[in-house]
Amino acid sequence: MNAVLEADVVVVGGGASGITAAVAAAEREAGVILVEKGSTTGGAANMGMGLFAVGSTHQKAALVDFDEEAAFRLFMEYTHWRVDARLVRRYIAQSADTIAWVEKMGVEFLGAYKYFEKSQQTWHVVKAAGSSVPAERAASNLYRALTERATELGVDIRYRTKATRIVMQDGRAVGVDVVAEDGSETHIECNAVIVATGGFGNNPRMIEDKLGYEWGRDLHSFRIPGVDGEGLGMLWAAGAGTTTPIMELTYTSPGLTDVYKTISETMRQPTLMVNLDGQRFLDESIMNNTVFTGNAVARQRRRVAFTLADDGLLEHYRRAGLDYVTVHHNVRSIDAWDREVQAYASGAGVASAGLSELHSEQQKSERNFWVCNGLAEVAERTGIPLAALTTTVDDYNAACRSGDTQFFKPQRFMRPLEGPTFYVARHFPAGYGSLGGVAVSDSLEVLDADGLPIPGLYAAGTDACNIFGDSYCFYLPGNTMGFAVNSGRLAGYQAVAYMDSPDF
Ligand SMILES: Cc1cc2nc3c(=O)[nH]c(=O)nc-3n(C[C@H](O)[C@H](O)[C@H](O)COP(=O)(O)OP(=O)(O)OC[C@H]3O[C@@H](n4cnc5c(N)ncnc54)[C@H](O)[C@@H]3O)c2cc1C
Numbered sequence: 311m312n313a314v315l316e317a318d319v320v321v322v323g324g325g326a327s328g329i330t331a332a333v334a335a336a337e338r339e340a341g342v343i344l345v346e347k348g349s350t351t352g353g354a355a356n357m358g359m360g361l362f363a364v365g366s367t368h369q370k371a372a373l374v375d376f377d378e379e380a381a382f383r384l385f386m387e388y389t390h391w392r393v394d395a396r397l398v399r400r401y402i403a404q405s406a407d408t409i410a411w412v413e414k415m416g417v418e419f420l421g422a423y424k425y426f427e428k429s430q431q432t433w434h435v436v437k438a439a440g441s442s443v444p445a446e447r448a449a450s451n452l453y454r455a456l457t458e459r460a461t462e463l464g465v466d467i468r469y470r471t472k473a474t475r476i477v478m479q480d481g482r483a484v485g486v487d488v489v490a491e492d493g494s495e496t497h498i499e500c501n502a503v504i505v506a507t508g509g510f511g512n513n514p515r516m517i518e519d520k521l522g523y524e525w526g527r528d529l530h531s532f533r534i535p536g537v538d539g540e541g542l543g544m545l546w547a548a549g550a551g552t553t554t555p556i557m558e559l560t561y562t563s564p565g566l567t568d569v570y571k572t573i574s575e576t577m578r579q580p581t582l583m584v585n586l587d588g589q590r591f592l593d594e595s596i597m598n599n600t601v602f603t604g605n606a607v608a609r610q611r612r613r614v615a616f617t618l619a620d621d622g623l624l625e626h627y628r629r630a631g632l633d634y635v636t637v638h639h640n641v642r643s644i645d646a647w648d649r650e651v652q653a654y655a656s657g658a659g660v661a662s663a664g665l666s667e668l669h670s671e672q673q674k675s676e677r678n679f680w681v682c683n684g685l686a687e688v689a690e691r692t693g694i695p696l697a698a699l700t701t702t703v704d705d706y707n708a709a710c711r712s713g714d715t716q717f718f719k720p721q722r723f724m725r726p727l728e729g730p731t732f733y734v735a736r737h738f739p740a741g742y743g744s745l746g747g748v749a750v751s752d753s754l755e756v757l758d759a760d761g762l763p764i765p766g767l768y769a770a771g772t773d774a775c776n777i778f779g780d781s782y783c784f785y786l787p788g789n790t791m792g793f794a795v796n797s798g799r800l801a802g803y804q805a806v807a808y809m810d811s812p813d814f
Contacts, residue, residue, distance in 0.1 A: 313496045317343040317466070319805045320486045320500045322473040322541055325353020326791055327771025327798030328506035329456045334802025335504075336463035340809070343498055344465055345488050347472035347536060351460075352453030353508050354534040354743060354772075355791050359448050359638060360423070360435035362792025363405035368422045374431045378402050381432070381786060389779035396752035398777050401796045408796055409434055415455040420444060423637050425787035426598035433788035435637070444637050449791065471496075473540070476503055476548040476767065483548065483766035501814070502766045502805035505756075506798060507541025508534070509555070509772035511743030520555050520747075523739070528613040530564045531557060531741035541773050542747045548767060551749035551759045558782045558790060559604035561615075562740035563678040570650045573679060575641040577735035579633050580723040582618045582706050585610040588698030590706070593717035598634045601784045608739040616692055618703070619733040623725050633723060651733075654679060678736040688732050703727055742790065746776040754801035755808075765813065768805050770797040 319335045321328045324346030332344045364381040381402050418437040438448040470491040477485035483503040489495050510516040512533040514525035523529035567574045580594040592606045607615045627644045635642050682688045689696035707726040748769050755763035771794035
């Protein structure tokens with residue numbers, strides 16, 4: 311170990327939760343060192359658009375009839391009370407104030423949005439410079455403002471510096487070992503450590519071990535560089551108790567989603583979806599709840615599903631527009647359909663959104679969209695048995711006339727598929743990243759295997775995000791970034807309170 315530094319608080323990871331924790335601790339007059347192994351703050355959240363809050367001035371101005379109590383009740387019913395109600399309550403209680411807090415740092419919000427019809431208007435979408443409409447990656451402005459505030463408060467941000475170990479002494483966290491890009495090692499002595507390293511979304515081995523998916527085969531989740539599970543490993547090595555992590559699941563058509571946006575959005579409408587055995591398995595009107603759909607796809611054979619459209623359906627969309635329009639893609643019409651289908655068929659490609667390794671991998675992936683002349687070709691392309699597929703399509707078309715008594719899909723989405731040309735997309739489970747892994751208290755103290763706080767050790771954001779039970783709660787959109795920012799803020803305050811407490 312070459313050098314020794316000192317700080318009151320060391321924050322490991324400068325993403326959504328880490329940079330927020332650093333600002334919070336520094337505002338309470340702690341000397342903070344933040345180590346970030348990448349070359350920027352914001353982490354995965356730079357890809358995002360906004361965060362959860364309830365009771366904000368934006369919601370009040372928009373007459374949103376959804377308050378803290380309603381959010382808390384929804385949260386706890388959704389999770390069957392299997393999560394920490396105290397932490398959920400604290401998070402919700404702080405959320406509106408956090409919006410006001412970052413607004414004082416110069417962050418602007420476009421307002422509070424839903425993600426899909428049945429969700430609540432909790433997604434506070436950050437305004438991107440020079441734009442008056444929701445824009446992908448707009449949240450990076452929030453992290454820029456927090457970073458400026460951190461710098462103003464004297465936080466020592468060390469980029470390209472990786473934490474490798476939490477140093478423990480007499481059961482307390484008292485330091486962090488870090489290594490810089492040039493290989494030089496430093497030991498930072500401190501009074502409290504906040505770990506905020508964003509989970510293991512970029513670590514295929516952990517994804518397989520902890521979640522049972524093989525990345526690139528039956529899971530096509532984002533792989534944001536940097537989130538390799540190192541923080542969880544360091545916390546477990548320091549004696550932290552474990553929780554069962556989950557993937558923030560959604561679904562995708564590799565090579566299509568986020569690239570050929572019109573085809574992709576069209577094939578994610580509530581049309582017929584079948585599994586590899588040619589069976590329906592969901593009320594397709596839930597397809598705009600990407601978590602529920604991801605869950606349903608993930609439990610099918612080989613974790614795969616297909617949606618079908620035909621010219622009759624396309625004609626309807628041409629006339630009436632798409633049923634489901636997402637805030638982030640905002641594809642309303644299918645005007646670009648023919649152009650994109652030609653580009654996809656020729657392999658010409660469309661400029662990729664380039665969001666992460668996922669998208670570069672997707673460019674190489676096998677085809678996941680076909681134009682088929684009749685159901686026999688659909689069967690041949692997809693591997694679905696023709697007889698089963700034909701029966702399902704016939705039954706579905708009959709249900710379009712009489713009503714869907716199988717899964718009760720609302721009649722307004724029941725549109726027959728008669729061909730002769732069928733458009734088929736293949737879908738797999740996808741995800742934004744992992745959630746959870748380390749046990750924390752409602753003050754974000756890291757708990758040991760016995761459930762007792764480890765003095766001086768805190769975790770925030772994805773590493774500590776155990777508040778959703780088995781599935782991310784998309785009814786309250788903006789919730790993972792909301793938890794990251796709010797847990798970071800709470801952890802920052804708590805770390806300072808710990809140093810000021812008689813226990814210290
Ligand atoms: C495409 C995309 C869009 C999204 N959009 C939204 C949205 O609109 N709303 C929403 O609620 N959520 C959204 N999310 C999820 C959101 O980004 C995460 O919930 C949030 O980033 C989690 O914050 P975090 O601080 O836990 O991790 P991150 O923000 O990922 O930060 C972790 C940081 O830790 C650093 N790090 C890791 N290991 C070390 C180490 N050993 N030493 C030093 N540094 C280390 C990493 O480099 C990284 O910078 C989106 C995610 C993706 C991928």
